[in-house]
Amino acid sequence: MLKLYGFSLSNYHNKVKFVLLEHGIAFEEVCVVPISYKDSVHDARSPLGKVPFIETEHGPLCESTPIVEYLVAMHPDKPILPAEPYAAAKQRELITFMELHLELVARELYPEAFFHTDISDGTKQRVQRKLQRQLPAFKQLTRFAPYIAGDTFTLADIAAFVHLPLVAQASQAIYGTDYVLEAGIDWKAHVGQVGTRPAAQKVQADRNAYIEAQRVRQ
Numbered sequence: 414m415l416k417l418y419g420f421s422l423s424n425y426h427n428k429v430k431f432v433l434l435e436h437g438i439a440f441e442e443v444c445v446v447p448i449s450y451k452d453s454v455h456d457a458r459s460p461l462g463k464v465p466f467i468e469t470e471h472g473p474l475c476e477s478t479p480i481v482e483y484l485v486a487m488h489p490d491k492p493i494l495p496a497e498p499y500a501a502a503k504q505r506e507l508i509t510f511m512e513l514h515l516e517l518v519a520r521e522l523y524p525e526a527f528f529h530t531d532i533s534d535g536t537k538q539r540v541q542r543k544l545q546r547q548l549p550a551f552k553q554l555t556r557f558a559p560y561i562a563g564d565t566f567t568l569a570d571i572a573a574f575v576h577l578p579l580v581a582q583a584s585q586a587i588y589g590t591d592y593v594l595e596a597g598i599d600w601k602a603h604v605g606q607v608g609t610r611p612a613a614q615k616v617q618a619d620r621n622a623y624i625e626a627q628r629v630r631q
Contacts, residue, residue, distance in 0.1 A: 418445045419464035421623040424516070424575040425477040426465040427616045431571045432481055434612035436491040481568070494568055507554055507561060507569040511576050514547045519580040526586035537587055544584060548596035557599065559606050566607070574607045
């Protein structure tokens with residue numbers, strides 16, 4: 414059976430987990446937290462110490478996008494991506510834009526927004542400029558009718574469900590403004606729509622339980 418390694422606070426772990434749950438692909442979840450880049454001993458299955466990574470019958474695989482692509486290839490009977498090439502490419506376009514131009518940019522805010530670790534004013538200013546330019550550009554690619562690409566739930570909705578709330582919450586925490594909402598992207602309505610799905614509810618419940626467990630330990 415496929416093993417998924419990671420932890421329920423990680424949005425990229427949750428992206429893969431949501432796909433597995435949504436499409437009924439059997440897996441075992443193994444809780445692993447990222448290790449410090451300063452650590453001299455890294456797991457060969459994920460040499461940078463990042464999650465998620467998986468163990469398959471063919472060997473290990475890290476990084477969420479290749480993992481999902483592997484699942485697409487291994488489960489052609491599952492509608493993880495559309496069969497039509499252009500429609501599938503448009504899904505990949507949305508996900509790449511979200512992860513490269515939004516989440517990865519906003520990630521620089523997370524230490525202060527979520528973990529009480531100060532970041533520099535220069536970092537805040539640079540991220541602010543990028544988000545204010547790149548969020549409206551992303552909006553042009555989307556429809557939210559009610560799903561991100563139209564009236565059908567897709568892989569891009571899974572990515573949006575795990576990524577957009579973090580971008581919004583981080584910008585609100587640092588700048589006092591939800592830049593996602595300001596760009597005309599009603600991420601809360603989208604999360605509410607996607608959140609009715611059993612897979613989404615399981616992902617969110619596990620995330621909440623992880624956060625609560627960490628709070629109790631403190």
